Amino acid sequence: MLDNNQLLRFTTAGSVDDGKSTLIGRLLYDSKSIFEDQLEAIENTSKKKGHDGVDLALFTDGLRDEREQGITIDVAYRYFTTPKRKFIIADTPGHIQYTRNMVTGASTANAAIILVDARHGVIEQTKRHAFIASLLQIPHVIVCINKMDLVDFSEEVYNNVIAQFEEFSSKMLVRDVRFIPISALLGDNVVNRSENMAWYQGAPLLHTLETMHISSDINKVDARFPVQNILRPQSESFRDYRGYAGRVAGGIFRKGDEVTVMPSGFTSKIKTIDTFSGEVEEAFAPMSVSITLEDDIDISRGDMIVRSNNKPESLQDIEVMLCWLNNSPAKPRAKYTIKHTSNEQKAMIKEIIYKIDINTLNRGSEDIEIGMNDICKVKIRTTKPLLVDNYRENRTTGSIVLVDDATNETVAAGMIV
């Protein structure tokens, strides 16, 4: 593997019937990422279950209950590497708690693969998946029209699905959509180019994943540095060292830059940007570094270092697209802990503006209960201002989670609008 190879995270949405597990199995198998002992285990299980040949879908089974009941309960992460890239798949189950799991998998993804059964075309589930991909601002969407072998590899079927998809997705904000006709079962256009669809001029799925441009997925304009810890070694050689440890959440910081520390508003200049391997001239997202400033300023965890001419908004009332992830519904006017970058405050859901019917994608304002898997636009009031960007501008400084203080569970995830 080459030193400049990148990491690409993608999520797969679909149910067992769409051939999602088969597709993942196929990607791993054809890219030679399945080991012999794993393959043997799958072969044995396939035989026990009386399947013909090797059922690649079995490769994605995980927990005991899942193996016994033949369902997927939770997001599972899988890994494979080609000579061009390293890949992380967030494999999200299609049936149970799909919103919760898909939202989780989508939150860190560069790309989403949405599976459509060629025989059925775009169905409600496809719309849900596309909607969540756009809600979570996954930069690239690949619609795989699967089971092309069952529709005689027909170009017309493929074109119809594209037309159906484009009709409803035009209302959503998806930046980059591609369509690939595949057969996960037979391997057409997954890793290897299909010999059955000469009419398709595009690249197979793996090649698409290997070559799509992802460097600009991260905001490189608005410099944001949420402070995680203060490093004060107080050792012989670093007596007066005071470094601010954190991971750049957006933009580029350079030595000598004029910066403002929020929320205090004090300004200073970047003295050094340090790493274990030595000083660096500049740091960009998502680098973990430690920054020292020319002036002694009181800075603590939760503060944000930004460039003086480009600041985030400081808000106590924020509007958020909220996904509820917990079995117990939201309690009206109850207090939660809100977590935003390295900051933490108390917060209250003040108002539900509307709720989205995930099946029709319509907005409603009559139903004001927020329960598991619901997606609502809400107003949240926090005890102290948060330093926020719009989620569309920055997925790190634009996202929050809510924690229920009574259970300590993460109950909701939100995108700032």
Added chain:
Amino acid sequence: MSKYYLNYLDELESEAIFVLREVWAQFQNPVILFSGGKDSIVVTHLARKAFYPSKIPFALMHVDTGHNFPETIKFRDDLIESLGVRLIVGSVQESIDQGRVAEEKGKNATRNALQITTLLDAIEHHKVDCAIGGGRRDEEKARAKERFFSHRDDFGQWDPKNQRPELWNIFNGKHFEGEHFRVFPISNWTEMDVWNYIKREQIEIPSLYFAHEREVVWRNNSWIPNSEFLKLEDGEEVLIKKIRFRTLGDITITGGIESDADTVEKIAQEVSAMRQTERGNRTDDKRSETAMEDRKKQGYF
């Protein structure tokens, strides 16, 4: 703008450093679970980087089964000394002596499962609220569902069906008295990534990983090292082979593979051509299809 991206190893490193810094911010008394294996060595190396120029603000905790490779203990003690951090040892032998656990019987008896009690006792005794481990999601199917910040109840148990959702890079380490977290900074790394990183960073690892001549016995499809704990079965004989270990656990359960790889470069090359998973040589995972999940639920690493 094209130069403003990280390669995959830098991105994995940056993610792990971010996670380690979150641990320091969110917990009172975290420790690094240190086994002497390559994964915990890499985690320790990352902790050094995360807090530089400060020292690692965590103690290292070693669960000592008493069935160690002598090389592992020497390596551990040297590392502790050079880092200037505290070492906490939980002893399985003590747990046995105190009657907390009973030794397994029979040919395939090991102390692997006994570690769970010792680990949980040490966590309770030292009031540890976060144990950082080198577990990776690619290792095993139950681990594929593990969170970076993984909650354990006050019995130390993992409830895989009721895990907290983990979105973006927001980690929730909130817990009640008596509960703790397991945190896995290198969740997203594969075995190959670990080796490429060791190579790039020139991280020192125990000599056991390199090909060397050793007395071994062929058992369960791998070369089990001869030791005072090994009881020969009928038909088994001790041979001298040039082997190395892909993972390090107890001397009683860690099988070696025949190899000539005596440098990190050669190991990385060998691993990239491997057709067996690394835990394929661990008899502890072969007990049943869900052996890892069952142990993890009880509180295993």
